[in-house]
Amino acid sequence: MCFPHAGGSAGAYRHWSRLVSPETELCVAQYPGRQERFSEQAPSDLSALGAAVAAALHAETSLPTVLFGHSMGATIAAETAFGLHALGDPPALLVASASRAPGLHGDLDPTDHDDNELIGRMPYLSDDDRRAYADPDLGPLLTAVLRSDLLALSGHRTGAVPPLPTPVVCVAAADDPHFGADDAGDWQRFTEQPIRTIVFGGGHSYLSREPGAVVAAVEDLAREVLR
Numbered sequence: 001m002c003f004p005h006a007g008g009s010a011g012a013y014r015h016w017s018r019l020v021s022p023e024t025e026l027c028v029a030q031y032p033g034r035q036e037r038f039s040e041q042a043p044s045d046l047s048a049l050g051a052a053v054a055a056a057l058h059a060e061t062s063l064p065t066v067l068f069g070h071s072m073g074a075t076i077a078a079e080t081a082f083g084l085h086a087l088g089d090p091p092a093l094l095v096a097s098a099s100r101a102p103g104l105h106g107d108l109d110p111t112d113h114d115d116n117e118l119i120g121r122m123p124y125l126s127d128d129d130r131r132a133y134a135d136p137d138l139g140p141l142l143t144a145v146l147r148s149d150l151l152a153l154s155g156h157r158t159g160a161v162p163p164l165p166t167p168v169v170c171v172a173a174a175d176d177p178h179f180g181a182d183d184a185g186d187w188q189r190f191t192e193q194p195i196r197t198i199v200f201g202g203g204h205s206y207l208s209r210e211p212g213a214v215v216a217a218v219e220d221l222a223r224e225v226l227r
Contacts, residue, residue, distance in 0.1 A: 001057065001065060001080070002028045003073030006153060007122070007146030009034040012070075019215040024222075025063070029053055029076065033145045042148040046072075046156045050079020058084060064092040066222045070207050072153045074099030078190060082161045090166045093225050094191075095218055097171040098179050098204050101186035102158040110150035115143045122146070125205075158190075167193045169221055171214070173206035174199055 004012040010028040020026050031049065033042030043049040057065060057080070065084070069077030074096035081094045110118055119125070119133050133139045168191040170184035184197045198217060200206045207214060 001053070001067050001077070002026070003067070003069035003077045003080075004029070004031070005071035005073055006149035007142065008073070011035065015211055016215055019212050021219055024219060029073075029080075031076075031149075033148065042145050042152075044148070044152050046076055046152055047079050047082075047159065050076050050081075051083040053080045054083025054087060058087045058089050064222075064226055066093045066095065066218065067091050068095040068097065068218055069099065070097040071099050071204070072149060073097075075102045075105070075153060075156060078102050079158070081164055081166055082158075085162070085164055085166070090164055092166065093222055094164065094166050094168045095171060095221065096168060096187060097207065097214075098173060098176055100179055100183055101190065103156060104186060105153045105156065109154055110147045115140070115147075118143065118147060118150075161190070163192045164190055165192055167191065167196070167225055169196045169198060171198045171200065171217075173202045173204060175201075175203040176206070178204055 002013045002016065004010065010030040013026070013028045016028075017026050030037055031043055032040035053076070067077040067081055069075065077094060078096065079102070081091050084090050113121065119130065125133070133142055168187050170181075170187055172179055172181045172184065181197045181199055184195050188195050200210065200213070202209050
C-alpha cells in the first residue's frame with residue numbers, strides 16, 4: 001500500500017503499476033479532497049485517516065501488507081500501521097521515505113507563506129505539477145489542498161502507541177535537507193526491531209528520478225521479511 005506526499009494524489013504512483021513484479025498487488029491510498037474525492041474535505045486528522053485506511057485494509061485482505069509512504073505519506077503509513085496493529089493485523093513491513101518520524105514536523109508552518117512562497121518551498125514538485133499550480137483556475141484549488149495537508153502534518157501528534165512488531169526501513173536521499181540517514185533513529189521508538197536505512201542519490205524528490213530502483217528495493221525487503 002502506497003501513500004502520497006502532501007498535496008499529492010494516487011496518481012503519484014501511476015508508473016509503479018508497470019514496475020512491480022507479478023506477485024505484487026499495488027494499492028494506493030487516495031486521500032479526500034483530490035481527484036475523484038475532490039468534493040470531500042481534505043484530511044485534518046492524520047491519525048483518523050490512518051485508522052480509516054487500516055480498517056479498510058483489514059476488511060479487504062488477509063494477505064501480508066507492506067506500507068510505503070513518501071514524505072507526509074510516511075506519517076499516514078505509520079498511523080495505518082498503528083491501526084492495523086490495534087486490530088491484531090500488523091503489516092509485514094513499513095517503509096518510511098524522506099520523512100521525519102511522526103510528530104516531528106512541528107517546525108513546518110504553512111500559514112507563514114503566501115501561495116507562491118508555499119509552492120516554491122515544495123522540493124518534490126515536477127514541472128507538470130508546477131504548471132498545474134500556476135493555472136489560474138486549478139492552481140488555487142490545488143494550493144488549498146496542499147496547505148491543508150501541511151497544516152495537518154505540522155499539527156500532528158502521535159498518541160501513546162505500543163511499538164510495532166513490524167520492521168521499519170527508512171529511505172533517505174543523500175542530498176535531502178529535510179531528512180537524512182542520521183534522522184532515521186527517531187523512528188526507533190515505533191518499532192521493536194532495529195531501524196534499517198537505505199540511501200538513494202538525489203534530493204527530496206529522488207522518488208521520481210529512479211522509481212524502478214525504489215520498487216525493486218522495496219520488493220527485495222518484502223521478500224526478506226516474508227520468507
